[in-house]
Amino acid sequence: MKIHNIMEDIVHAEIENVCAEMLKNPVYQGLCTCAQCRMDVACYVLNRVQPRYFVSSRGLEREGIFSFEKQQNGADLIALIFEAFDKVTHNRRPNHNHENAGESSTVQTMPEHPVFNIPAIIGRVLNGQNFAPMAEISVGLYYEGKLLKMNNKNWQNPCFLNSKTEGTFTFWPDSLPADTVDESHVFEFLLQADAHGFEPLHHIFEVPVVSEHIFADTLSMERTLKLPSLYMFPPEIEP
Ligand SMILES: [Zn+2]
Incomplete structure (x- = not known):
């Protein structure tokens, strides 16, 4: 049995859309869209929206455990993503290179110790x-x-x-x-x-x-x- 939060997919897709918009519009010049900041934005947003879990078992996709009548609407989500970019930019990770804008959002950093x-x-x-x-x-x-x-x-x-x-x-x-x-x-x-x-x-x-x-x-x-x-x-x- 596998549990999957489809909000993760929705949030990541919306972040890519918002980033594309921000890169075109000079109003958003101050906001960082690097891979690390995108990931931080995803965390920020996912921690503030209702998760929607799908449990797949026996080939059936069914919504399990949580029931959600009131789904976060798209406009709320985009507003939350902009809010997150603002927060994350002003709270940037100091030891990270923020210049890889536009790269994929998978980042792995080597620590000094295991x-x-x-x-x-x-x-x-x-x-x-x-x-x-x-x-x-x-x-x-x-x-x-x-x-x-x-x-x-x-x-x-x-x-x-x-x-x-x-x-x-x-x-x-x-x-x-x-x-x-x-x-x-x-x-x-x-x-x-x-x-x-x-x-x-x-x-x-x-x-x-x-x-x-x-x-x-x-x-x-x-x-x-x-x-x-x-x-x-x-x-x-x-x-
Ligand atoms: Zn950044």
């Missing part, structure tokens, strides 16, 4: 009483008692769940240092959320990772860990 590329972590927080998505709360991802650093500034930890994200959170943690390549390690992470009128949510989970000699700079479903839905309950209800 690294554990932690997968992106996605999940959902629901109200355990009525299965409604939790909104207007923050979810924090912790490792060894501290908030885990994200891959770049466009990803937030804690991650704020607004009413548009249908209770979905996404984290893309920064890589962690390894001693050698092909080293296996099981990381233990803690997800924590607090909401008024609910018992605090604590969810501990393990992520096995094998170290590599490259940074995984692209976000893909192959490097995504999907957690089971998490539920929050009021204090008087036993979960």
Whole structure:
């Protein structure tokens, strides 16, 4: 069974369209359209739109797990992409060459030491009483008692769940240092959320990772860990 977020395809295609527009129009001269910034824009946007997951099994394509009646419309998406280019340009990665505009958006950077590329972590927080998505709360991802650093500034930890994200959170943690390549390690992470009128949510989970000699700079479903839905309950209800 394979899970695919078709919003990824839609967002990448729209970013290419927006880039083509920006390169033609001098109004957008100040905005960086290099491969790295495009990728950062994709992350920024994908973290702010509803994911649409398709589960393929037994040759059937069906929409699974999440149901979305209100789809983000195209105009909203393009506005969000422009907003992202503005944010990303003003928050440019200092150690990256930003001059490769127009190249494909796959970037791999060689780190000085082997690294554990932690997968992106996605999940959902629901109200355990009525299965409604939790909104207007923050979810924090912790490792060894501290908030885990994200891959770049466009990803937030804690991650704020607004009413548009249908209770979905996404984290893309920064890589962690390894001693050698092909080293296996099981990381233990803690997800924590607090909401008024609910018992605090604590969810501990393990992520096995094998170290590599490259940074995984692209976000893909192959490097995504999907957690089971998490539920929050009021204090008087036993979960
Ligand atoms: Zn750039």
